[in-house]
Amino acid sequence: MTTAHITVDHLTMAYGDFVIQRDLSFTIGRGEVFIVMGGSGCGKSTLLKHLIGLHRPAKGQVYYDKQNFWRADAEQRIKVMRRIGVLYQSGALFSSLTLAENIALPLGEFTGLNKAEIADMVSYKLALVGLAGFEDYYPAEISGGMQKRAGLARAMALDPEILFFDEPSAGLDPVSARLLDDLILSLCDTLGTTIVVVTHELASIFAIGTNSVFLDPESKTMLATGNPKKLLAESDDPRIIQFLTRGEGRGDKQKGVL
Amino acid sequence: MRKASSTQQSEIVGYTVVRRDTDTNASLEVSGQWLRDARIKPVEQVVAELESRPVKRLSILPVELADWDSRLPSYLLKIADYCVAKAIELDVSAMPQGVQDLLALARAVPERSGARRREERAPFLANVGNSVLNLIEDSRQLVIFLGELILAVGEVLRGQARFRALDLFIFVQDAGPNGFPIVSLISLLVGLILAFVGALQLAMFGAQIYIADLVALGTVREMGPLMTAIIMSGRTGAAYAAQLGTMNVNSEIDALKTMGISPMEFLVIPRMLALVLMMPLLTLYADLLGILGGAAVSYGAFDVSITQYYHEITKAVDIVDFSVGFFKSVVFAVLIAIAGCMRGMACGRSASAVGDAATAAVVDSIVYIVVSDSLITLILNQMRI
Ligand SMILES: Nc1ncnc2c1ncn2[C@@H]1O[C@H](COP(=O)(O)OP(=O)(O)O)[C@@H](O)[C@H]1O
Numbered sequence A: 001m002t003t004a005h006i007t008v009d010h011l012t013m014a015y016g017d018f019v020i021q022r023d024l025s026f027t028i029g030r031g032e033v034f035i036v037m038g039g040s041g042c043g044k045s046t047l048l049k050h051l052i053g054l055h056r057p058a059k060g061q062v063y064y065d066k067q068n069f070w071r072a073d074a075e076q077r078i079k080v081m082r083r084i085g086v087l088y089q090s091g092a093l094f095s096s097l098t099l100a101e102n103i104a105l106p107l108g109e110f111t112g113l114n115k116a117e118i119a120d121m122v123s124y125k126l127a128l129v130g131l132a133g134f135e136d137y138y139p140a141e142i143s144g145g146m147q148k149r150a151g152l153a154r155a156m157a158l159d160p161e162i163l164f165f166d167e168p169s170a171g172l173d174p175v176s177a178r179l180l181d182d183l184i185l186s187l188c189d190t191l192g193t194t195i196v197v198v199t200h201e202l203a204s205i206f207a208i209g210t211n212s213v214f215l216d217p218e219s220k221t222m223l224a225t226g227n228p229k230k231l232l233a234e235s236d237d238p239r240i241i242q243f244l245t246r247g248e249g250r251g252d253k254q255k256g257v258l
Numbered sequence B: 001m002r003k004a005s006s007t008q009q010s011e012i013v014g015y016t017v018v019r020r021d022t023d024t025n026a027s028l029e030v031s032g033q034w035l036r037d038a039r040i041k042p043v044e045q046v047v048a049e050l051e052s053r054p055v056k057r058l059s060i061l062p063v064e065l066a067d068w069d070s071r072l073p074s075y076l077l078k079i080a081d082y083c084v085a086k087a088i089e090l091d092v093s094a095m096p097q098g099v100q101d102l103l104a105l106a107r108a109v110p111e112r113s114g115a116r117r118r119e120e121r122a123p124f125l126a127n128v129g130n131s132v133l134n135l136i137e138d139s140r141q142l143v144i145f146l147g148e149l150i151l152a153v154g155e156v157l158r159g160q161a162r163f164r165a166l167d168l169f170i171f172v173q174d175a176g177p178n179g180f181p182i183v184s185l186i187s188l189l190v191g192l193i194l195a196f197v198g199a200l201q202l203a204m205f206g207a208q209i210y211i212a213d214l215v216a217l218g219t220v221r222e223m224g225p226l227m228t229a230i231i232m233s234g235r236t237g238a239a240y241a242a243q244l245g246t247m248n249v250n251s252e253i254d255a256l257k258t259m260g261i262s263p264m265e266f267l268v269i270p271r272m273l274a275l276v277l278m279m280p281l282l283t284l285y286a287d288l289l290g291i292l293g294g295a296a297v298s299y300g301a302f303d304v305s306i307t308q309y310y311h312e313i314t315k316a317v318d319i320v321d322f323s324v325g326f327f328k329s330v331v332f333a334v335l336i337a338i339a340g341c342m343r344g345m346a347c348g349r350s351a352s353a354v355g356d357a358a359t360a361a362v363v364d365s366i367v368y369i370v371v372s373d374s375l376i377t378l379i380l381n382q383m384r385i
């Protein structure tokens, strides 16, 4: 068992009075590829917002290592936040900056590198995600898949300990999605980065996931946590099996009932 | 088929008949053409018929059912919902396979409990209450925004604020030089109008020479700062709200926050600085053009020589008047930046929300400008400045 990197303890999430999920407890280990899965609208992106400091929990705690993330004062929270990188569902590149400037922004703010060193670093990060030579393009001038990859390059700019992805393969063709998965895996292997991925792509879930949590929109809580392959093999909750097999069941095909 | 349907609209009819088989069983016979423009009895009537004598089991039977499109499954879905609510057993097995499959698909994912939001027409008092609550919420946001802004300004004064010098340069360029043409036009015209309106009155008792006093004082103390501020709120304040609003829609502001960069320092401060630096200069420029406009009117239409006009002006306004205008323009700059940036940062996540934010920014800033102008004038008057 790896050591815990992020611990979520009885977390309840709500927008105003509208509870999205309640009583989530799970642990994300160091170096794991952790999958947050569940049907669309069940609160996966919301969970991410709670983990990266954009939305305060209605109840419950989030710990980074031993540090209570939401109890800490703003300054300490920002310190934690500098150790994480986030790839947003939409890419969220700064549309008024070129790709190079996007990636250079955190480097310029938080490192002592000089201009030339930053430029080298930017080129290296862009090359890592297969965008060498696109330094001077604006986000609007490249395709959606390329924006995703540029967003990844920016998320990795400061070599974060934890990378968060919100539906990285949404809107990508299967080959690009696969390449992105491979990229995520190799990052995890070579840099030892902990990775948290929100996705409902079964192919990705089984290809890269080493641990997971399953959110259910109906009961508004988590149904299970653990390795997705194990969940598929061992779980006896029909909702999980249905999700992980695209509704076909474990071998015995269920008939639709009216 | 399509042609026939448009020329002979009255011909297309779908029929429903509720038939009672036993005391507890009923059947609903559907026949005819169930197409988009067919005339069909409203589903509510069928439901009401069923309601009048409750049953345990309802079968839907096709009788000479000719054509059907989405009209049929959507009709049946309503009936199915009714049956679920009343615990009536529904049998659609006699219907065409396509209808059965579509119905099954439509009902495969049960409606999320609590997901539906009703758009209810709220009563008048509730509307009043809501707008008061909105007002309170708006004020709360303003206070929070101001607090964060003051902290950020503190960082600036300590020389620790993080923003890109290039951004500041671009905003300065945009708020200053790019605003020249419109400011020139408006202030020249306002000067002309002021002079003309005043001159007509003054000329009645031969005091045309005092046009200079009127225009100079009016422009330097009031119209210069006010008109510049109103132009800038429409030009720049609205632009700030739209820029920040779009960044919000695109999660760019979230991205900044998670990078540990304060959006207040990075986005708001350079915009506010640019306005604070540029507005006083623009105002001075507007004053100059307003006075020129006045000169044109007095020289052209009322026979006041340029030297006389100039002399009169040097007597009429002094450095205090210019300082008052200068002070006002700084205050207005801060207010425009606050209104624009706050509305932008609080923008919702849709295209129309960005539009609303821009509108609200302009409305807010004009209100702030006029109210603060009145207050400043009142206070200065009390202090006899
Ligand atoms: N800013 C918001 N305010 C209110 N409700 C929201 C907001 N964002 C999302 N929701 C609601 O929260 C639920 C979960 O949304 P989200 O976390 O985006 O789901 P997903 O699992 O698809 O990422 C949805 O029902 C959505 O309507």
Ligand SMILES: [Mg+2]
Residues within 6 Å of the ligand: A044, A045, A046, A089, A166, A167
């Ligand atoms: Mg989502």
